[in-house]
Each structure stands twice: as structure tokens, then as C-alpha cells.
Amino acid sequence: MTATQERPSEEVEREIGRDRRRKEDQRLITGRTRWTDNLTLPGMLHLAMVRSPFAHAKIVSIDTSAAKAATNVVDVFTGPELGETLGVNINAWPITPEQVTPTHSPMPADRVAFAGEIVAVVVARTAAEARDAAELVDVEYDELPAALDLKSAAADEVLAHPDLGTNKSALWVFDSGEAGTGAPVEDAISKARADGIVIEREYRQQRLIPAFMEPRSVVVDPTGEQYVMYSATQIPHILRFALAATTGVPESKIRVIAPDVGGGFGGKLQTTPEEWIAWAVGRRLGKPVKYTETRSESLVSAHHGRDQWQKLTLAAEKDGTVTGLKVELLADLGAYVAIVGGGVPVLGAFMFNAIYKFPAYHFSVQTVLTNKTWTDAYRGAGRPEATYAIERLMDELAVEVGVDPLEIREKNWIKHEEFPFTTVAGLEYDSGNYEAATARAKEMIGYDELRAEQRRRRESGDPVQLGIGVSTFTEMCGLAPSRVLGQLDYGAGGWEHASVRMLATGKVEVVTGASAHGQGHETAFSQIVADRLGVAFEDVEILHGDTQVAPKGMDTYGSRSLVVGGEALVRAADKVIEKAKPIAAHLLEASADDLEFTGGRFSVRGTDQGMAIGEVALATFAAHNLPDGVEPSLDSDATYDPVAFNFPHGTHLCAMEVDTETGELRMRKYVCCDDIGNIINPLIVSGQVHGGLVQGIAQALWEEAVYDESGTLVSGSFVDYLLPTAADTISFDIDHTTSPSLTNTLGTKGVGEAGTIASTPAVVNAVVDAVRHFGVNDIQMPCTPERVWRAINGAGAGGSTEGAAMPHFGEAEASGTSEGGGAMGNQEQPGTSSTEGAGA
Amino acid sequence: MTRISLTVDGANVSDDVEPRMLLVQYLREKLGKTGTVIGCDTSNCGACTVHLNGTSVKSCNVLAVQADGAEVTTIEGLARDGQLHPVQEAFRECHGLQCGFCTPGMIMQSVDLLSTNPNPSEEEIRLGLEGNLCRCTGYHNIVRAVQHAASQGATS
Numbered sequence: 001m002t003a004t005q006e007r008p009s010e011e012v013e014r015e016i017g018r019d020r021r022r023k024e025d026q027r028l029i030t031g032r033t034r035w036t037d038n039l040t041l042p043g044m045l046h047l048a049m050v051r052s053p054f055a056h057a058k059i060v061s062i063d064t065s066a067a068k069a070a071t072n073v074v075d076v077f078t079g080p081e082l083g084e085t086l087g088v089n090i091n092a093w094p095i096t097p098e099q100v101t102p103t104h105s106p107m108p109a110d111r112v113a114f115a116g117e118i119v120a121v122v123v124a125r126t127a128a129e130a131r132d133a134a135e136l137v138d139v140e141y142d143e144l145p146a147a148l149d150l151k152s153a154a155a156d157e158v159l160a161h162p163d164l165g166t167n168k169s170a171l172w173v174f175d176s177g178e179a180g181t182g183a184p185v186e187d188a189i190s191k192a193r194a195d196g197i198v199i200e201r202e203y204r205q206q207r208l209i210p211a212f213m214e215p216r217s218v219v220v221d222p223t224g225e226q227y228v229m230y231s232a233t234q235i236p237h238i239l240r241f242a243l244a245a246t247t248g249v250p251e252s253k254i255r256v257i258a259p260d261v262g263g264g265f266g267g268k269l270q271t272t273p274e275e276w277i278a279w280a281v282g283r284r285l286g287k288p289v290k291y292t293e294t295r296s297e298s299l300v301s302a303h304h305g306r307d308q309w310q311k312l313t314l315a316a317e318k319d320g321t322v323t324g325l326k327v328e329l330l331a332d333l334g335a336y337v338a339i340v341g342g343g344v345p346v347l348g349a350f351m352f353n354a355i356y357k358f359p360a361y362h363f364s365v366q367t368v369l370t371n372k373t374w375t376d377a378y379r380g381a382g383r384p385e386a387t388y389a390i391e392r393l394m395d396e397l398a399v400e401v402g403v404d405p406l407e408i409r410e411k412n413w414i415k416h417e418e419f420p421f422t423t424v425a426g427l428e429y430d431s432g433n434y435e436a437a438t439a440r441a442k443e444m445i446g447y448d449e450l451r452a453e454q455r456r457r458r459e460s461g462d463p464v465q466l467g468i469g470v471s472t473f474t475e476m477c478g479l480a481p482s483r484v485l486g487q488l489d490y491g492a493g494g495w496e497h498a499s500v501r502m503l504a505t506g507k508v509e510v511v512t513g514a515s516a517h518g519q520g521h522e523t524a525f526s527q528i529v530a531d532r533l534g535v536a537f538e539d540v541e542i543l544h545g546d547t548q549v550a551p552k553g554m555d556t557y558g559s560r561s562l563v564v565g566g567e568a569l570v571r572a573a574d575k576v577i578e579k580a581k582p583i584a585a586h587l588l589e590a591s592a593d594d595l596e597f598t599g600g601r602f603s604v605r606g607t608d609q610g611m612a613i614g615e616v617a618l619a620t621f622a623a624h625n626l627p628d629g630v631e632p633s634l635d636s637d638a639t640y641d642p643v644a645f646n647f648p649h650g651t652h653l654c655a656m657e658v659d660t661e662t663g664e665l666r667m668r669k670y671v672c673c674d675d676i677g678n679i680i681n682p683l684i685v686s687g688q689v690h691g692g693l694v695q696g697i698a699q700a701l702w703e704e705a706v707y708d709e710s711g712t713l714v715s716g717s718f719v720d721y722l723l724p725t726a727a728d729t730i731s732f733d734i735d736h737t738t739s740p741s742l743t744n745t746l747g748t749k750g751v752g753e754a755g756t757i758a759s760t761p762a763v764v765n766a767v768v769d770a771v772r773h774f775g776v777n778d779i780q781m782p783c784t785p786e787r788v789w790r791a792i793n794g795a796g797a798g799g800s801t802e803g804a805a806m807p808h809f810g811e812a813e814a815s816g817t818s819e820g821g822g823a824m825g826n827q828e829q830p831g832t833s834s835t836e837g838a839g840a
Numbered sequence: 841m842t843r844i845s846l847t848v849d850g851a852n853v854s855d856d857v858e859p860r861m862l863l864v865q866y867l868r869e870k871l872g873k874t875g876t877v878i879g880c881d882t883s884n885c886g887a888c889t890v891h892l893n894g895t896s897v898k899s900c901n902v903l904a905v906q907a908d909g910a911e912v913t914t915i916e917g918l919a920r921d922g923q924l925h926p927v928q929e930a931f932r933e934c935h936g937l938q939c940g941f942c943t944p945g946m947i948m949q950s951v952d953l954l955s956t957n958p959n960p961s962e963e964e965i966r967l968g969l970e971g972n973l974c975r976c977t978g979y980h981n982i983v984r985a986v987q988h989a990a991s992q993g994a995t996s
Contacts, residue, residue, distance in 0.1 A: 025932040028940030029924070029947060031875015031915035038874035128858075128865075213879050213887060213941040213975050262877075262941030263975050295880035518939030518976050683935045687981055691938065694978030718884035718973070726979040727970040731962065755978075 015527035015537055016746070019683040022523040023542075027260075034259040036217035036232045037292040044219075045074055047278060047291040048130035050120035050137045051301070052112035055146035055371040055711025056160070059110055059139065062120055066136040072125040073133045077281060079109035079119070085280045087246035089271055089336065092238075092491035093343035095367070099170040102161045102369065104336040106273035106280075112141070113160060113335035114371050115711050116300035121277050123289065146371040146711040150309060150332045153370045160335060160369040169333055169367040170342050174349050174425065176361040182424035185315075185362040188324025192315035196323065199314040199396045204780050204797075205385050207307040207332070207705040209299055209715075210378045211723055212517075214262020216302060217292040218275045220282030226255045226548075227283065231275055234264040235555040236515055238339075238492070240547050242271045243279060258545040261517035265695065266377030268517065269557045270303055270339055299716050304705050305378020307332035308345065308385055314393045315360075320401035322412050324360035327352045327389065331367045334374035341376060342367035343490065347476075347558075348382030350425040354390045355434055355474045355649060356412040361424040371711050377557060379695055379756040383475040391471045391761035395768070396777060404451075405470045405765070406438060413472065420742070427476060429647045431739040434472060437673045441651035444671040444733050450655055458773060466668075467656045467770025471762035474649035477750030479558030482641050495641040496560070497552035498568035500529065500576050502634040504621035506614035508533060508540045510572075513553020514565035515545045519752065520684040521561060527680055528566055528746065532573040533613055534600020552639065559648075559750025562680065567744045568640040575636035580616040583634075586627040587611060587619055646741045648749040650674030652758040656766035660774070663789030665701065665767060671733040672758065677741040677749040685751055689734050692755020698724050699756075700763035702782050722782075844908040848873065849917025857904045863897075864888040866904035867914060875916040875944055879973070886972030889945035890914045896952035898945075898971070915944035918951070926994030927951050927985070936985030938976035946972050950986045954994055960986070 027033055064076040079086065089104040107118050120137050124130035147153040147160040153167045160167050176182030192198045219230040227249060233239055236256040244251035261268065274291055282289045293301070308331045315324035331345040345365040353361050380387075398408040414421045416433040423429065442448075447468070454466045479485075480494035497513040510529050514521055526540040543549050554560075577597055584602035585592040588609055595602045603610035616634065619625065623632035652672040658665055670693065679685050702722040706715045715721040740747025760781070767783045768776060771792050778797040779787055787798025845854040848871060855870050867873040867890070876899060879887030888899040891913040918925045927950050930936070937943040946969065953960060953968035960968060965986045966979070974982060 021932050022935065024940070025937060028937055028943050029915075029928040029931050030919055031873075031944050033875060033877075033940065035874070035877060035941070037878070038868075040872075128860075211975060213885065213939065213973065214877070215879065261939065263939040265975070295882065295885070520938070687935050687938055687977055690978035690980040691976045692978070695975075717882045718880045719882045723884075723973050723975070725970045725973060726966040726983065729966075729979050731980050731983060732978070 015530045016680050018527065018681065020523055020527060020537065020681055022520050022684070023526060024520060024522050035214055035262060036219055036230045036259055039219050039230055039290070041219070041221055041288040044288040044290055045123050045125060045285065046127040046130045047281060047289055048122045048127070048134040049118045049274065049291070049297070050122065050134050050139065051297070052117045052119055052141070053115055054112060054141055054143050055115045055148065056144040057112050057141035058144060059112065059119060060142050061140045063138040064120060066138070067122055067133040070129065070133040070136060072129045074123040074125065074285065076120060076122050076133070076137065079105060079107040082107065082280045082284065085247065085283060087276050089273060089276060090242055090246060090339065091337040091341045092339050093341060094489055095172045095342040095346050096170040099337070099342065100164050100166060100168065101337045102164060106276035114373055115713065116373060117335070118273055118277065121281060123281055123285065127292070148370060148372060148707055148709070148711050150307065150330055150368060150370065154330050154366060154368045160371045167369045169337060169369055171364060171366050172342065172346055172349070174363040176424045179426060181426040182358070183360040185324040185326045185360040188315040188360040189313055189326065192323060196318055197316040197397065197400050199393055199400065201312050201393065201396065201778065203310045203312065203389055203392060203778070205306040205308040205310065205388065206781050207375070208305045208378055208699055208703050209705050209721055210265045210267025210302070210305060211299070211721065212263035212265055212267050215293045215295055215298045216268065216272065216274065217290070218278045219288065219290045220278045221288040222282045222286055223288065226253055228255045228257065229275065229279060230257045230259055232261050232268060233258050234261065234268040234515060234517055234557055236545055236547055237513060237553040237555050239271055239275065247279060256547045258515050264517045265379040266305065266381055266557060267302055269377045296717050299721060300373060300713050303338050303374050303376040304334065305375060306385065307375050310385065310389050312389050312393055314397060316397055320397055320403065320408050320411055322356055322358050325353055325358050326362045327364070329365040331365050332372065332375055333367050333369050334372045335369065336374045338374045338376035340381070344375070344377055344382045345385065346382065346488065348386035350427050351383050351386035351476060352390050353424050354387065355414055355472060357414060358424045372707055373713065379692065380753045381558065383753065384696065384757045384760055387471065387473045387475065387757050388761045391473065392765060395470065395765045399772065409470070409472050410438070428644065430644065430742040432474070432647060432649050432675060433737060433739050434649060434651070436737045437649065437675050438472060438651040440673040440735055440737060441653050441671055444673065444735060445653045445655065445669055447653065463659060463661050465658050465660055465770040467658060467766040467768065469654040469656065469762040469764065469766025469769060471652040471758045471765065473652065473758040474647050475754060475757045476645040476647055477559035477753060478563035478642055478646045479560045480642065481644060492554070493641065494554060494564065495639050496554055496565040496568045497637065497639045498565065498572040499637045500572045500635065502576060502617035502620070504618050506539060506617065508535055509543060510540060510569065511543045511550045512565050512569065513550055513555070514561035515553065515555045516561070517556065519556065519561060520681070524562065524680045524684055525566065525569060528569050529573055532570060533576065534598070535614065559752040562748050563646055563741070563744055563750050564640060564642050566746055566748060567642070568638045570745045571638035571640055572636045575638060576634050577613070579634045579636060580613055582627055582630060583620055584611050584616050587616070587625065642743065644743045646743055646749045648674060648676045648751060648754050650754065650758055652762040654762040654766040656763065656770055658767060658770040658788060660771065660792055663785035663792065665783065665785065665788065667730050669733070670730065673735045673737055674751070674754055675737045675739050676751045676754065677738065678747040679736065680746070680748065686734060688751045689755045690732055692753060693732055693759045694724060694729055696756040696759030697763050699760045700781055700783060702728070704782050842905050844905055846907050846909060847911045849914055859903065859905055861904045862900050863902040863904050863907050864899035867899060873914050873916055876914045877941060877944060879941065884973065885942070886949060887942050887945040889948040889972065891948060891952065896949050915947060918947065925951065926992050927954065927989045930985040930989035930992065930994065934981050934985035934988050936977065936982045942972060942974040946974060946982060950989065953986065954990055959990055962987070
């Protein structure tokens with residue numbers, strides 16, 4: 001059984017590196033989609049949540065009788081009525097053994113801890129009837145003082161959870177002197193104070209909202225032997241585990257499906273009260289239930305990101321050689337410790353030293369509980385904060401020394417011949433070439449010409465000043481080596497799983513434990529497998545996002561799917577080849593030692609005899625003529641645990657024009673040259689970079705979640721939370737240098753978060769660079785025209801947004817109350833308040 | 841309840857609807873036209889954009905009863921005789937989508953933009969899509985897709 005129709009391998013075009021158009025797109029551009037909210041099951045009931053308008057209050061009573069009597073309402077439940085079947089929402093990463101962690105009930109019985117927390121759920125035959133009835137639930141609250149401001153909360157002035165006795169959740173510290181990875185930082189700072197340069201700054205990482213385009217939705221189907229949960233989630237496997245662990249349902253009785261998922265950016269890396277409530281209600285009633293949030297509910301209750309104060313001290317020699325870095329963070333957890341929670345700033349702990357050869361480093365983060373929406377991973381998760389801090393500081397150091405910001409960076413960065421390099425944070429960077437990426441980026445933007453124009457404008461006193469911002473970032477991605485996660489007390493491993501199934505018809509089914517929600521895995525993973533097995537791209541089908549189809553997985557976040565999940569694919573495919581080899585040898589009547597496998601074909605060395613892997617698959621399926629003792633299957637699994645993180649890097653340059661008379665900003669040009677190792681699909685990579693850039697730029701210029709003084713999220717709709725549009729943004733100029741990663745077979749590095757991590761400081765550095773001659777060295781993000789104008793006119797960093805929200809109508813006139821009562825339109829004084837009509 | 845009759849993606853349909861029902865709810869809940877999606881509750885995101893009598897509208901901003909007697913085209917009715925509309929092709933060709941949730945609205949708005957301005961500048965494209973939010977692409981490749989479609993003569 002030989003075949004001769006296959007092309008010789010040298011004629012087969014390699015799939016890796018091709019700009020394949022995406023397999024996913026045909027469905028998505030024709031509306032043939034399966035978003036969770038699209039699902040309708042027989043007898044399905046709809047849920048609406050009743051949410052607290054107060055940031056912090058005791059629940060005195062909940063009267064559900066009017067809602068229960070409403071047309072087509074099936075039932076209304078409060079926390080006590082669902083009791084233990086509700087389970088709890090878990091924190092998977094207690095960052096210290098002593099971490100103070102409030103119990104997080106999906107629907108608390110006695111006290112709410114943030115505005116938007118769920119206190120009752122209405123079940124009705126239609127979504128509209130459920131929402132109508134939610135308005136009829138009468139909740140009596142006794143309002144409590146709320147811990148809102150991060151610094152005040154850290155001082156325990158008002159307690160977010162009075163029973164805990166403190167708002168301070170955990171203090172996590174890394175010190176290079178203690179860890180043996182470097183010198184003590186205090187010595188470096190003392191020496192620099194005496195005879196060097198000390199830069200001390202405090203930067204604000206404002207609160208952001210991931211704002212994925214698809215609002216979260218969950219369907220629970222309790223009919224059938226397995227309970228099925230469909231959810232708009234990034235993490236179906238973690239979700240399944242957490243449901244089993246907290247609600248008493250055996251894991252084997254739970255099937256979780258993440259169907260089409262419309263974006264996540266970390267915002268769907270969560271196990272949510274809404275999922276847990278739907279789970280409990282579905283089980284209670286024995287009927288399928290669906291809950292889909294409104295956008296306003298999403299903004300107030302889906303987790304937020306960032307929200308830190310960064311106190312930074314950089315020590316250097318007089319010539320600008322860095323000698324030490326001390327980082328002290330305050331991080332706002334919000335009302336509860338979310339699934340990653342305090343782990344987010346810890347993911348940044350190893351990255352503040354970035355690409356620079358600091359001999360001494362100290363990092364601490366104090367996580368703090370407040371009465372605001374919980375925070376967790378948002379694109380970059382810890383690393384944007386680190387990159388922002390260090391890249392801003394390097395600009396300050398350049399000013400202090402009096403050299404170009406690129407010159408100070410080059411003086412201190414790891415030279416390309418110094419890789420692999422073990423950093424002061426204890427990580428080994430495997431590969432990189434900062435010189436090459438920087439040279440290319442400078443060429444792309446016309447760096448020297450821009451500096452010349454900047455000088456001209458400055459000298460002529462042009463009202464429109466030009467700033468050039470630099471960010472030479474690196475990040476750690478590919479979460480994560482399980483041993484490292486264990487050392488950091490994370491509750492799970494960081495491996496990924498893959499299966500390759502060889503079908504009799506020549507098609508290949510590939511199962512991955514990664515769970516895409518826009519990344520294009522179906523396309524990129526097909527390319528990897530097609531190359532590895534020498535089969536057609538079109539013949540590979542990628543299956544994912546259903547725990548019954550893909551039973552093992554660690555899901556998608558932390559730029560891990562390619563560098564961890566892709567390696568699992570390679571290993572599973574290699575096992576298929578190993579299993580096929582003795583069968584091919586048997587059929588070809590040759591010794592396995594004489595076979596070679598190239599271009600999808602086993603051939604006998606020195607002959608024209610050969611056989612395609614698809615033919616071996618068919619013969620194995622038939623199993624009529626196999627070697628003795630060989631199982632009739634080529635299907636193979638692999639579970640890969642990464643040996644190390646990997647470290648994409650790049651140089652981003654941004655040119656901003658600032659109208660110094662009005663504070664108006666215009667981005668003139670943005671270029672970046674990223675080194676992400678070998679690229680599987682350049683088209684998909686470009687999309688990841690563009691989208692990442694805009695999210696990082698949006699942090700610099702536009703986005704902020706703002707609370708008023710009573711704890712109401714005033715940027716609680718898309719009218720108020722400023723997501724950039726096509727008209728706000730520009731086209732980008734992107735390129736790549738290539739230093740293949742040495743820690744995975746394909747030589748790839750993650751790219752999903754790179755743009756976001758790099759771009760924020762590039763933009764802010766550009767804005768500050770444009771107005772530095774006015775004595776400005778910081779402008780708080782988002783750099784609104786007002787803040788820029790204030791900074792130019794001598795008001796420091798442009799002032800804080802906090803407390804700057806407009807008072808509610810009526811409130812300003814009504815006896816000048818400042819401390820509360822304004823939540824969600826309720827204008828009563830603090831104290832016992834009735835909030836009929838608080839249903840969201 | 842009010843009786844409405846209209847044409848959706850070429851099919852004649854008629855239903856009793858509550859006067860408060862939005863067109864997008866009618867499309868999704870009554871007709872199963874789930875290709876059209878809901879992304880916000882303040883008419884900012886444009887994910888629900890459809891054509892009403894040939895003009896793009898945010899279908900969350902139109903009552904179903906207002907569509908009585910009208911001709912509605914959704915993303916599901918854009919391809920004809922198994923042939924993708926050139927704007928659909930262009931979004932795939934230029935990688936103008938990632939998660940795909942904004943895509944139905946983005947494509948419907950782009951079709952409308954090109955029907956009124958067959959050769960838009962980048963600036964005109966960006967302004968023309970200002971009412972449609974995307975969180976994945978950074979708009980770069982969406983702009984390319986519209987330019988590509990324009991170069992293919994996709995004006996209707």
C-alpha cells in the first residue's frame with residue numbers, strides 16, 4: 001500500500017510564517033455565531049439581578065412579595081433562601097499565608113460591600129418580565145461608611161469589612177538582598193544620596209475597566225445527567241473546577257462550555273457571582289436559566305483592573321548607571337479578593353527592573369480592601385504597571401543626567417551578547433536584542449528628524465509643542481512553570497494539554513485546553529499542526545472550549561496559549577508520528593530505522609517507497625494489518641509544563657503634539673518594533689499588536705473608572721467610560737526583529753499583551769516630553785486636555801479625578817451633604833433608606 | 841400588543857409585539873436573527889447596526905413598531921446567493937475582526953458608509969465608523985478593510 005501522489009516535501013510550502021486568513025471569520029462575518037446570549041433552550045427561564053445602590057450597607061430586609069406576584073414571574077430568591085447551594089467565589093492565589101480574605105458569597109445575606117453587589121435574583125419567563133419584577137423588590141438598607149480612597153483605606157480610616165478589623169489584605173515582598181539575587185537596595189540608595197542621583201516619584205495607575213464587547217452571559221442547563229453551564233468565559237476548565245469545589249457537585253457531573261466568546265482581556269478570567277447564582281437557581285428549579293448582563297451592569301460588577309499607587313526610588317551613579325530600584329505599591333483589591341486578586345501586582349514584581357542591569361532591587365505590594373468593584377487581571381496584569389513605572393523613571397534619569405532617553409537606556413540595558421541573562425529579580429532572560437529593535441524603531445519614526453523638529457518648535461516658542469516618547473519594554477509571559485506557581489502559592493499549575501486525533505478520512509482533529517475568545521487559535525494552531533504532520537491546513541480542525549470535548553486545560557490568559565499550548569500541540573503531534581512509524585514500517589515492509597518522516601510522508605531511505613501519514617491513519621483505523629502488539633490508534637495526548645517564562649521585548653516610539661494653549665493632544669505617529677521570536681501568522685500578530693496598542697494608549701489618554709464620594713461608579717455606562725473610537729485613534733507602523741525563544745520548540749514568544757504593556761509609558765513620556773520645559777515632570781493618567789493644561793500652568797501632575805465627579809442633581813442643593821446618599825439616584829440621607837426600584 | 845409586518849433579510853414576517861420592544865430584541869428574540877447582537881444599553885457601541893430601508897440604524901434605538909412596513913437587512917442577509925458581500929470579504933482579507941462581536945455592526949455600518957461615499961479617505965472612514973466600538977483590533981485593520989472594499993468597488 002504505497003502512494004506516489006504526494007508532492008515531494010521541498011515543494012510543500014511551510015504553514016508557519018504564512019499570513020493565513022482566519023478560519024474563524026466565515027461564521028463571524030455572516031452572523032452565524034453562538035454567543036451565550038444567542039442560546040435558547042426549551043422551557044428556559046430568565047434571570048434579573050437586584051443590585052445594591054450603596055457601596056457599603058447592612059441589608060435590613062428584603063420584601064420580594066410584589067415581585068413574586070408579578071406576571072410570569074416564577075420565583076425570587078435572596079441569599080438566605082439559596083443558602084449553601086450558592087457556594088462561594090474563590091481566590092485562587094493567597095499571596096501570603098497571612099492574607100486577610102473576606103468570604104465572598106455570590107449573594108450576601110446580611111451586608112453589601114460595593115455598589116452593584118447582588119442581593120436578590122428574579123426568575124421569570126422572559127428577560128423583560130424578570131427586569132420589570134426586579135424593580136418591585138423592596139430592599140431596606142442601613143448604610144454604613146464606605147472605604148473608597150485607596151490611601152485612606154490603607155490607613156484603615158474606614159473599614160470595608162468591619163469584622164476583619166483591617167483593610168490591609170496582604171503585604172508581599174521581594175528583596176534581592178534577601179533572595180541572593182542582588183545587593184541590598186538601601187545601601188545603593190544611601191550611596192546615591194551621598195554621591196549620585198536619586199529619582200523619587202509617585203505614579204498613579206488609575207482604575208480601568210476591561211470592557212470586552214460581549215457582555216457576560218451565562219446559561220445553566222440542569223436537564224440531563226450532567227449539569228451544563230455555558231458561559232462567556234476565558235476559563236471553562238477553571239470554572240468547572242471551582243463549581244465542583246464550592247457547590248458540592250461532583251466535577252464529573254459538570255460540563256462547562258465557552259461557546260463563541262466576545263473578547264476578554266482578562267475581564268473574563270473570573271468566576272463570578274452571576275455564574276454561581278445562575279448555577280444555584282438552575283439546580284433549584286430543574287429548568288434551564290439564562291442571565292445576560294446589561295452593559296451598565298457589566299461596568300459596575302465585572303472586575304476592574306489596575307488601580308495602584310506606585311512609590312518609586314531609583315538610585316544611579318552620576319553618569320546614569322543604575323544602581324538600585326525600590327518599588328512600594330498600594331494595590332486596590334476592591335471589595336473582595338478576586339480569583340487572581342493580589343496576584344496581579346505580584347505578576348509585575350519581577351518586571352520593574354525590566355531590561356536594565358540593576359544590581360539591587362526591592363519590591364513590596366500592600367493589597368487593600370475597599371468598598372468598590374473588585375479588581376483582577378486586565379490585559380498585561382501587573383506587567384503594564386511595572387513597565388510604566390520603569391520607563392517613566394528612565395526618562396526622568398535621562399533628564400537628570402542630561403542625555404537622550406534612548407542613550408540612558410542603552411547605557412543600562414542587557415547587551416545582546418550577554419544573553420542568557422539572570423536578572424536581579426531572579427529570572428533568566430533567554431534571548432533578545434534590544435539594540436536591533438531600537439535601531440529599527442528609530443529608523444521607522446525618523447527619530448533624529450523628530451528631535452530636530454522638537455528643538456525648532458521649542459526655540460521658536462511654537463504654541464504646539466512636540467514630544468517623543470520612548471518605551472523599551474520587556475515582559476514575562478507564557479504563564480507559567482507550575483513549580484514557580486507553587487513557590488508563589490498559586491492554587492493551580494500552569495501546564496497545557498493537547499490531543500491529536502487522526503481520523504480515517506484523513507482529517508485531523510486537534511483538541512486544545514486553551515480557550516480562545518478572539519485570538520485566532522483555530523487558524524494559528526492549524527498552521528502548527530499542518531506543518532508538524534505534513535497535512536493540509538484545511539484538513540486540521542481545532543476543537544476547544546468545552547470540557548467534554550477538551551477535558552483537560554488551563555485556558556487562555558497571560559499570553560500563554562501559543563507558548564505553552566502550542567508546545568503541547570507539537571508534542572502531541574510528535575507522538576502521533578512516533579506511533580505511526582512502526583505501522584508504516586510494517587506496511588512498507590521496511591525497518592523502522594530506515595524510515596524518515598518529512599512533508600507528511602514516511603519514506604524508506606534510498607528508495608522511492610513511501611506512505612503518507614493519512615494512509616497510515618486509514619490503515620490503523622481498518623486495523624486489518626498491524627504489527628503484533630500495536631494498538632489500533634495513532635491518537636496522542638501531551639500535557640506540557642513550561643520550563644520557563646519567556647520574554648518578548650520591543651522598542652516603541654510615539655510622537656505627540658500638545659497644544660500648550662488648550663492642552664489638546666494629537667498623536668502624530670506611533671511606531672514599534674517588537675521581538676516576539678518566531679511568528680506563526682504575521683496577520684494575526686499584527687492584529688494583536690494593534691489592539692494591544694490602543695488599549696495601552698487608552699489608559700494613557702482616555703479611560704478611567706471614577707467613583708463619587710459615596711462610592712457610586714459614575715463612569716458606569718459607555719456614555720461615561722471613554723472607550724476610544726476609530727475617530728480617536730490613528731494607524732500604526734509596526735515591525736519585528738526576531739530572537740527566537742530558546743525555551744520552546746517553535747521559538748515563539750507571547751504577543752497578546754505586549755502592545756498594551758509597552759504603549760502606555762511611550763505615550764505619557766511623549767506628552768511629558770512635549771511640555772517638560774514648562775517644569776512638568778508628571779501628568780496623571782488619563783492625560784486629559786484639562787490635566788495637561790493644568791500641568792503646563794503649574795498645577796503639578798494635573799490633579800486627580802477622584803472626588804472630581806459632578807455632584808448628583810438635587811444633592812448639591814439639598815443641605816450640602818457630601819458624605820453619601822447619592823448612589824444610583826437615591827437622594828436620601830445616609831441611614832436607613834428604602835430603595836424600591838434598585839433592580840438593574 | 842401591536843401587529844407589525846415587515847421584510848427582514850428578504851422574508852416577509854409578521855408578529856404581535858409589545859410597543860416597547862426594541863427592533864434588536866424583535867430580531868433576536870422573535871425571529872432568531874442572533875447574528876445581530878447587543879453590546880450596550882446606551883446606543884454607544886453600534887454592535888446592533890442593521891439597515892432599515894437601506895440606511896444604517898442602531899437597532900437598539902428603533903422600536904420594533906417603527907419598523908412596521910419597512911425593509912430590514914441584517915448581517916445574515918448581506919451575502920447574496922452564497923456570495924459574500926465585498927465588505928464581508930474585505931474584513932476577512934484584512935483581518936478586520938478578532939472576537940467578532942462588533943463585526944456585524946461594523947460591517948453593516950461600513951456598507952452604509954461606502955454606499956454614500958464610495959472612495960472615502962482614512963479620515964472619512966474613521967469618522968464614519970465613530971459610532972461603532974471595537975475593543976480588539978485597535979481599528980487599524982478595520983480601516984484597512986474598508987479601504988480594501990472601496991478599492992474593490994464595493995458601493996452597495
